[in-house]
Amino acid sequence: HVQLVESGGGSVQAGGSLRLSCAASASASSTNCIGWFRQAPGKEREGLAAVWLLQSRPYYADSVKGRFTISHDSAKNTVYLQMNSLKPEDTAMYYCAADSRERGWRTLGAPLLYSGQGTQVTVS
Secondary structure, eight states, X not given: OOOEEEEOOEEEOTTOOEEEEEXXXXXXXXXXXEEEEXXXXXXXXXXXXXXXXXXXXXXXXXXXXXXXXXXXXXXXXXXXXXXXXXXXGGOEEEEEXXXXXXXXXXXXXXXXXXXXXXXXXXXX
């Protein structure tokens, strides 16, 4: 049973930071790739960051490169997204997802195999 449970969202002022956590089930981790995407009202799903677990290889979208950092704690089966220098345009629902196909992360609007319920991030 694939489970991805997000936490850590909230409201922050521009320039601030938040850290999102994603607790993944073993089934989710078996996809070998867990990451984060976001979706704002009226906008397409945007893959932000992902990590291929066996290779420890990260991917970042250009919109977050240099500001967001993805990390994985294998002992806790948890993936984190550290978000710094947040901007109002980062306001969205943030979802944890599991899918090893690169297209899902790199292509705006592309579906991802498994995702969680999401956590809201609001930057004012």
